[in-house]
Amino acid sequence: MKITVIYGTSRTERSSTYNIARQFIAELAGGDPVTEFHLPKDMPNFCTGCFNCFSDNTTCPHYTYIKPIADAMLNADLLIIAAPVYVFHVPGQVKALLDHFGYQWMAHKPRAAFFKKQALVITTAAGAGMRHAVKDVQDSFDWWGVGRTYSFKKAVQASEWRQVSNKTREEIALEVKATSQKILKQRGSAPRLKVRLIFYLMRFVQNKYRYSASDAAYWKENGWFDGKKPW
């Protein structure tokens, strides 16, 4: 399957999260293209709050960074964000990236193609904070309309991969295979209930309240007010 992976830090071989992501890619890519981005190098800016993207995302001041990432995500079957826990959450550069994609939340202009995709959030911590870190990312995947999102969490009790014990590595290898099987099995299936419910709720809100003329026009153009569904 075509994969777009975003690494939340610039660490590679030394990083436990990176090494786990590579194991998933080995299980899942099956010879299809894998596009990789590393933060903060590939998107080093914070959202300026200009609101431009909500009417036209190509006018984002950081569009030269955002466009390749947006295109690669639209082209992938599976999106992966792999990031360690920093102070109980994802590192700031991951949040800074996600802020730039507020325009494609279902409250605004979700991209139809996302509803047929799957996503995976990979996080490691020394011990704690992984639930919050997964939620930091999964909220965006769910509200972008990504059909199914899986999470992989591991307390590695280490600050780098070579310190990770053999026992933990064995557990990781087994869990990577089990989660990969689930991802392969769910290929092409309808979005999970939560994602469908957000879509129905946002369709009601867009149609009834029309807070933004441009968002409402987008929903209408897609036929979503007339019963058409993006999946």
Ligand SMILES: Cc1cc2nc3c(=O)[nH]c(=O)nc-3n(C[C@H](O)[C@H](O)[C@H](O)COP(=O)(O)O)c2cc1C
């Ligand atoms: C700035 C910073 C904050 C961290 N905060 C936490 C934390 O809140 N909870 C925790 O269990 N580990 C925390 N850690 C440890 C890392 O999450 C852990 O070592 C992780 O596996 C590192 O991932 P990496 O090897 O992929 O870089 C922190 C590490 C750093 C550098």
